[in-house]
Amino acid sequence: MILFFGTRPGKQIVQALERATCSHCHQRGSLRLISQPNYFHLFWLPLFTISTSRFAECTHCKRVYYKEEFTREMEQEMGL
Numbered sequence: 001m002i003l004f005f006g007t008r009p010g011k012q013i014v015q016a017l018e019r020a021t022c023s024h025c026h027q028r029g030s031l032r033l034i035s036q037p038n039y040f041h042l043f044w045l046p047l048f049t050i051s052t053s054r055f056a057e058c059t060h061c062k063r064v065y066y067k068e069e070f071t072r073e074m075e076q077e078m079g080l
């Protein structure tokens with residue numbers, strides 16, 4: 001019997017940040033948070049989430065912010 005298991009990315013969750021300011025172009029409310037969960041699967045059935053990668057993107061200047069670059073303001077709105 002062959003076991004198929006491994007990790008797969010889950011469904012992306014996009015959340016608009018309405019109060020945070022982009023520190024690159026200084027636009028307010030242009031940021032959105034993208035969360036991408038990674039889960040462990042067995043025969044493609046998701047068992048549990050291993051990690052969730054998060055990044056923010058500015059819809060105005062297209063600047064991408066990774067976790068280390070989030071400002072206090074962004075984190076507050078994300079509820080981190």
Ligand SMILES: [Zn+2]
Pocket residue numbers: 022023024025026027030058059060061062063
């Ligand atoms: Zn921007």
